Amino acid sequence: AQSVTQLDSQVPVFEEAPVELRCNYSSSVSVYLFWYVQYPNQGLQLLLKYLSGSTLVESINGFEAEFNKSQTSFHLRKPSVHISDTAEYFCAVSASGGYQKVTFGTGTKLQVIP
Amino acid sequence: NAGVTQTPKFRVLKTGQSMTLLCAQDMNHEYMYWYRQDPGMGLRLIHYSVGEGTTAKGEVPDGYNVSRLKKQNFLLGLESAAPSQTSVYFCASRLETSGTYNEQFFGPGTRLTVL
Numbered sequence: 001a002q003s004v005t006q007l008d009s010q011v012p013v014f015e016e017a018p019v020e021l022r023c024n025y026s027s028s029v030s031v032y033l034f035w036y037v038q039y040p041n042q043g044l045q046l047l048l049k050y051l052s053g054s055t056l057v058e059s060i061n062g063f064e065a066e067f068n069k070s071q072t073s074f075h076l077r078k079p080s081v082h083i084s085d086t087a088e089y090f091c092a093v094s095a096s097g098g099y100q101k102v103t104f105g106t107g108t109k110l111q112v113i114p
Numbered sequence: 115n116a117g118v119t120q121t122p123k124f125r126v127l128k129t130g131q132s133m134t135l136l137c138a139q140d141m142n143h144e145y146m147y148w149y150r151q152d153p154g155m156g157l158r159l160i161h162y163s164v165g166e167g168t169t170a171k172g173e174v175p176d177g178y179n180v181s182r183l184k185k186q187n188f189l190l191g192l193e194s195a196a197p198s199q200t201s202v203y204f205c206a207s208r209l210e211t212s213g214t215y216n217e218q219f220f221g222p223g224t225r226l227t228v229l
Contacts, residue, residue, distance in 0.1 A: 009154065032215055043118070043204055043220030044157070051215055090156060094215070102218065106156040 002027040004093050004105035012111045013081055021076040021108045023065075023091030033074040034092040034102070035065055044090060050074065051096075061085075086112045115140050118221035120205050126227045127195045135190040135224050137205030145208040146188040147172075147218065148180060150201040157204065163188055164210075195228045202226070 003026045013019045025031065032051050036044040048059040055067040065076045074091060091105040121136040137146065144165050149157040159172030163182040177199060179191045188207075192199060202225050206218040 004156075034217075041223075043222050044206075044218075045220070046217040049215075049217065096215075101159070104157040106154055 002029075002031065002093050002095060002101075002103050004091050004103055006091055006105035006108050008108050009106070010109045010111065012113055014113050015083055016080050018079050019077065019081050019085075019110065021089050021091075021110065023074045023076065023105060025072050025074065025091070025093045027072075027093060027095065030096040032094045032096050033065075033067055034094070035059075035063070035074070035076050036090040036092060036104075038088045038090065038107075040087070047076075047089070081110070081112050083112050083114060085110060117141065118205055118207055118219050120203075120221040120224050122224060123222070124225050126229065127192075128229050129196060131195050131228075132191070132193050133195065133226075134192075135203055135205075135226075137188045137190070137207075137221060138186055139188075139205075139207040139219070140186060141207060141209065141219065142185070143207035143219070144185070144210040145218075146182065147206040147208075148178070148188065148190045149204045149206065150174065150199075151204060151223075152201050160190065160203075195226075197228045200226060200228045 005024045034049045035047040037047045048057045050067045058064045063078045088107045088109045094102045118139045147162045148160040161180040163169045166185040169180045181189045205221040208218045209216040
């Protein structure tokens with residue numbers, strides 16, 4: 001069985017400040033890890049993913065996440081947030097073989113304050 | 115490509131009524147999923163399909179049925195709606211490629227209220 005924990009349900013941050021959204025996972029097998037973003041009244045969009053190789057993965061809009069196997073974490077970071085980053089962010093985990101069921105975390109609402 | 119579309123966008127039902135939510139994808143994806151999203155609970159998998167004519171139960175299947183008669187469509191049915199089924203429903207699809215992982219593409223959601 002696998003699970004994902006996002007401890008912060010809401011994170012307020014001032015514009016141009018750095019932010020970290022925390023994600024911890026639990027799994028007995030090798031995993032793939034994902035961050036999805038959901039803008040208001042929209043579906044989820046993949047932000048970035050870790051499948052293998054470099055433990056640091058980046059998105060096209062300045063977010064990055066680092067896979068830390070020893071701490072079973074996949075925290076999402078951005079050095080300087082914009083108003084447009086206001087959204088809900090979901091961490092997700094999938095076993096790296098077989099059917100690849102994806103388990104989602106409960107989400108973190110990022111509120112960027114002007 | 116329209117991607118993943120969902121019909122309807124909004125619906126209000128009375129307890130005991132039935133309805134069908136339609137999901138359509140034009141990306142020729144093998145895998146399709148139905149999730150529900152509730153505040154503070156993230157997305158929970160209701161049912162999924164790994165190909166035309168096949169369906170399987172997910173995490174919270176009770177009270178729902180599904181059908182995948184055509185590869186591009188995945189229907190979610192509520193036979194007798196209950197207030198506990200008030201939620202936002204998302205459909206997703208994924209291309210299956212041996213040896214790699216492909217992301218899920220999500221539809222815009224259907225907001226269902228059961229009174």
